[in-house]
Amino acid sequence: MDGLNGFDADLGYLALALPFIAAVLAPLLTRVMKSHAAWLLALAPAGAFWIFLSGLREVAEGTVHRFGFEWIPSFDIDFSFRLDGLSLIFALLITGIGTLIILYAGGYMKGHKDQGRFLSFMLMFMGAMLGLVLADDLMTLFVYWELTSITSFLLIGFDHTREKARRGAVQALVITGGGGLALLAGFIVIREVTGLTSMSDILAAGDVLRQSAAYLPILILVLCGAFTKSAQMPLHVWLPNAMEAPTPVSAYLHSATMVKAGVYLLMRMQPALGDTTLWMTILPAFGGVTLVMGALLAVRATDIKITLAYTTVASLGLLVMLIGVSSETAIIGATLYLIAHSLFKGGLFMVAGSVDHGAHTREIDKLGGLARSMPVTFLAAMLCALSMGGVTPFIGFLAKEEIYHAVEYADPYYIAIAAAAILGNALMFAAAFIVALKPFVGSMPAEIHDPHEGELRIWLGPLVLGVLSVVAGLYYGVYHEFFSSPMASAAYGEAVEIEIGWVPHLNLAFALSMATIALGIAIYVGSAALRAVLSRMLAAIGWGPDMGFDQAMRGLVRFASKVTNLIQSGRLDYYMTTVVVAVVVALFASMWLADGFPEMPTIPQIKIYEWIVLGLILLGILAVVIAKDRLTAIVSLGIQGFAVALIFMLQGAPDLAFTQFMVETLSVVILALVMTRLKLSPADHRPLREKLPDALLALAGGAGFGLFLLAVIQTPFDSTLSDFFERYSYAIAHGRNIVNVILVDFRGVDTMGEIAVVMTTGLAVLALIRIRVGRRGERTIDPLEKTP
Amino acid sequence: MRTIIFRFTAPYLTSLMVLFSIFVLLRGHNEPGGGFIGGLIAASAFAIYGIACGVAPVRRALYFHPMTLAGGGLILAVLSGVLSIVFGIEFLTGLWAFPTFLGTEVALSTPLFFDIGVYLVVVGAISTIALALEEREDD
Amino acid sequence: MEVALCFVVAALFAVALYLLLSKHIIRMLLGVVLLGNAVNLLIFTNGRIGPIAPPIIPDGAEVPLEAVANPLPQALILTAIVISFSFFAFLLVLAYRAYQDLQTDDTDRMRVAEPEDEGLPPLGY
Structure with missing residues (x-):
């Protein structure tokens, strides 16, 4: 070092x-x-x-x-x-x-x-x-x-x-x-x-x-x-x-x-x-069940990769169980097992890949006799499997011995843990040799053609990991000093010393270890029968978490679809009604919550021509609603628009009045252009029972806005901003028309955004019109092409 | 709509309106007026011309496609803002110069060019819409 | 005048909302125009109505000499008018094109984007 x-x-x-x-x-x-x-x-x-x-x-x-x-x-x-x-x-x-x-x-x-x-x-x-x-x-x-x-x-x-x-x-x-x-x-x-x-x-x-x-x-x-x-x-x-x-x-x-x-x-x-009752109950419970079930499923699987996957599940269960026990020995056992597992399981997976690569199948029943054609892979597989099986002097042995030390106490809690550990380890022992031994020995099935060893990079990984598994076991002093002890100390929270070596001592742990191996060999021999029994049991249950996942996902999609259909009915009138109801509720609720309903206003004292203009607006909008033909609707719309322009004119806003006049003119023109071609009547032909709720809702909306506005104008006016513009319009922006100065100078960025919107609508209209022309292909009007 | 009188007077009416719109635009900083109103007046002028004499003569008279005008306007507006950055002040802050031209003091400013940009965008976009709709009338 | 305008604004909103709630595109378009006016008048009234002199600084002065109308809502409304007009024009053309394609102006029968019986999305992976 x-x-x-x-x-x-x-x-x-x-x-x-x-x-x-x-x-x-x-x-x-x-x-x-x-x-x-x-x-x-x-x-x-x-x-x-x-x-x-x-x-x-x-x-x-x-x-x-x-x-x-x-x-x-x-x-x-x-x-x-x-x-x-x-x-x-x-x-x-x-x-x-x-x-x-x-x-x-x-x-x-x-x-x-x-x-x-x-x-x-x-x-x-x-x-x-x-x-x-x-x-x-x-x-x-x-x-x-x-x-x-x-x-x-x-x-x-x-x-x-x-x-x-x-x-x-x-x-x-x-x-x-x-x-x-x-x-x-x-x-x-x-x-x-x-x-x-x-x-x-x-x-x-x-x-x-x-x-x-x-x-x-x-x-x-x-x-x-x-x-x-x-x-x-x-x-x-x-x-x-x-x-x-x-x-x-x-x-x-x-x-x-x-x-x-x-x-x-x-x-x-x-x-x-850790180190609480909850921790020491939940973790071993989940871990123990996972260990035993995972190991059983591993033996049942026929695909060697799936077998390995389930042994991984089982190993993780073992680790969780040990961490749950929280004692010093258990944590040391978990540490040793974790390192050992990373080495041998990584190696075995690579072996499974090599077998798949060489023999083109991963089904255990269709594999056999590969040892002669894939000797290096076989060697690596055996090294890893021996470590997984917990045979001395591999590091898997150190891990297993330490785990069994952890369960030396004669306490029901530890006995249950020990039982789960022994059963799980025995099953995993069998699984290890199912994967590492079975494909390599016996007679080679006829379906396998030309099995071959992979290149250097294919067998290097498993071999290195297998060799490390035994080297670390043999030189356990160095291994503990630099690797397992620091890790276990950090996991335990205090410095720990690990002494376990590869030389077996005759004690309870060793006896349990031997029992595990014996049980494992028995399971290996009877694995075909066990597999059949387990398969029948699983078929009888017929349902598992895997299917449950599919059902949950499908349920989620169905639920999402229902919710979407409910919220997005696809009917514009529902959407509009929702929006209007929300606005009405927002208006009245905010006034109600803030106790902000306006006081009763006095009868306005205004000049006769102002009455006329306001009357014109009301007349115009009334005519729009009840119009039976296009011309009436368009003209009435124009009337109310011009009346609004007149209001602007009378109240000191000449710019607004001009703009409103121009816009109303253009609106009437383009509306007339479109409506004459649509040949649609603006009259509402719906029965009264459909109109009435709409009318009531609309009246509520109008009342809401009216009351809100009344409430606002009854509050004192804060003229800070307006005063600012009036004071500085000429002084710093050199303009005498304050409205124009606000538009092009004080609030220029705003105006820039707005002209961008205007331009975008122009583009959108152009696109809408042009799509039609292009699809028909009859008239080749290309509005983008300038006509000289 | 295409009476002879209307068709005869429309080009003159249009020219007058466009001229007036430019007048409204340029005086906008100190008197009622400005880019928005000027643009709307000019757009109405082209709409009237289009109704009277058809869309093709309007396009010829405009020379550029109206959308090009609008795009140019937007670019002009952005550039007049960017100019301020070049001079080391914040985007869109007004820059003013008062050169004397033939003995008269002329007020040149970035807000003026910004307003011209607004004018062009409004003219371009609204004429595009109006002309597009008028064009459909032919089929 | 402000109080009278409140009632006019209420009427404009009521009619605009009523038109927007009807199922016919052409009526909804009329409603959009009225809604624009309603909102503009709302902003205008919000800025208070008092002096009727336009907000223009006379020659030779630095600030307005007499009380002038509030310039801020005017600036806001000026752009709003132009924007709502271009928005209206866009909607008009959209409705026109939809009518040409679907032969209806009844929104209940415009179901291209969200068909009635769409069925479930794919359930596999």
Whole structure:
């Protein structure tokens, strides 16, 4: 470990950015270098891996690095990161396995036309996941959390021409995205309770959280986030369906990294939220059920990838259960198992991909005898399976021994946990060998033609992971010092020492371990029978959460459709009525609430010619309503318009009067032009029972506006603005016509917007007219073509 | 509508109205008037011409398509605002110059050009609408 | 005068809303024109009606010498008149074109954008 001179925050930013930079370059590089681009792109995670490795010694000694910058200071939200044992080991797993996966994907997707897009999504996901585990600020964490959901959606739906892939992608997004929203709510409640947004501070404020009245809602919301992401029953359905994604995705996202995000969150929050009765009940309950059910479903599946997916579900259940137990040994067991699982499960998924690649099938019944033609893959598969099965000296053994230590207490609680662990582990042992042994031994079915070993990049990943599984087990001292102890300490909240080694000691844990292996062998031998029984049972039930998801989605669409039909009836008169009712309610309610009804006005004292003008308006609008023919309607409309212009003229607004005169003239002209051609009568032919409600509503509206206006003019007038314009119109804007000065100077931006609107209507009218001409094709009038 | 008298007088009426509209536009800053009113007067003039003599002569007389006029007007209005930015003051703030031209002081200002832009937009857009509708009458 | 105008504004609004509520496009268009006038008069009255001298500063003066009408609502209404006119023209042409295509001015029978029995959106993935 010489030369690792400590972690540098600036390089930390670089490490966080590297995957995203590579993601941007990936499509371009792939176009130029074809599948060889993967070699170059793998340098990004490798570089990040190296940067994180430099912090290993410091972190093992207990240093915690924090770096970041202010993001939204007004809310106290930072864009900040925290490097401690937990996040460092996760970061190393993400970048280390990520490097192997990028190489693997280069070989696996060789010749695929969208390889660039695929690698880009993979690297994007890597960046998101890295940010997730390193984030310190809760909002930073949430942003990365959702980013992993989105990139996972893109990756599962990568082969988007198949409906199953689309369904898997949507399902994963709905479930994990929904959980993410619950998590956001949980974070907000945490902030409300503690006033803190940084994980480092919250870890120190665990007692405040545990004793607050909001502990239960916080716990439920955070668990919703963690359980959806880490596929706990019954929200696990998305994980097997996510196997529609290309195998590199399954190996990376759905075993080593993304599904661990939930577990990571639980480990991270354990010191703050854990060690309560609720925590120690809910987590083991969900985890235990998930472990056993997942393992059973794993044995039942016939597709080796689905088998692996369900063992992942089971493993996540085991981890959640152990974190729920909250004791030091349980947390150590969870830590050891988590690292072991990332190595062997990632490897086994890659093996499944290689088998699929070499033999063109993943059905367990159609596979066999591949050992001779795929020796390296077989070796890697066996290494990984032995680790998964918990055979010494693999790290899987260390994990299992530690877990069984955790259950050494003679207490019903621990016995139940132990029973679940033994049953689950035995089933997973069987599943491991179903995937790693069965396809390679026995006779080769006739359907398999020309099985072959993949290129270097295909077998390198699983082999490296398998070898690491045994090396770490053999040199457990170094492994514990630098990897498992720092991680377990961060997850437990206090420094812990891990001593477990690969040399078996004769004690209860070892006995349980042996019993597990024996039971596992028995299940492996009887797996075909067990599969048949389980299939019959599931067929008898006939319904599962997966179908429930479809039903929920369909129900949602139906509900949305009903609501849309209700709100958007498609009938203009309903819309108009709604608008008018809303206006009437708004007018009267605001006057009523503010006690603002006007006082009784006095009879206005106005001149006789003013009476005449007002009478003209009333006459004009009355005639418009009752007009029986076009000419009457148009002329009446003109009359009231000119009368309004006269009012403007009489009340000191010559500009308005002129404009109104011109506009009324033009309105009458174009209305006449259109109406004579429409040959429509303006009379209302509806029966009285339809007219009457409209009339009443309209009267209410008119009364509302009238009363409102009366109320307004009874209040004192604030002439500040008008005085300003009068005083400065000439002094600073050199204009004597104050109205014009307001238009072109004081409120020029406003006027500019308005002439833009006028121009747009002109364009729209032109377009409407021209469409007609073009479609008929009879007359070739092109109004845009100037006629010289 | 196409009586001989109307058709005969319409071009003169139109010219007079357009002339008047320009007068209204230019005096608008100090007396009643301005771009909006001037534009409406000119647009009515073209509408009358179109009703009297058909749309084609109006288009010939306008030379540019009315929408081009409107677009030009909008650009002029925006440019007169941008000029202020060039001079380091806020967008659309008035700039004034009083050069003496043949012994008379002439007031040149960005609000004047802005108002001319308004005038052109109104003339262009409203003439477009009116002419488009009048044109449909032929079929 | 202000009080009298309040009643005129109320009448204009009532008639405009009544016309807008009828199902015939051509009546709704008449309603739009009346609504424009109603709103303009509303703003005008809101700015109070008092002095009847137009808001113009006489030659040689820096500020108006006598009390003048409130210039602010006038500026607002001036643009509103032009805008509502171009809006009206657009609606008129739209109605005209819709009538040519659909052969009706009854809004109940204009169901191109939102058909009556649209059925469910696709339920698959």
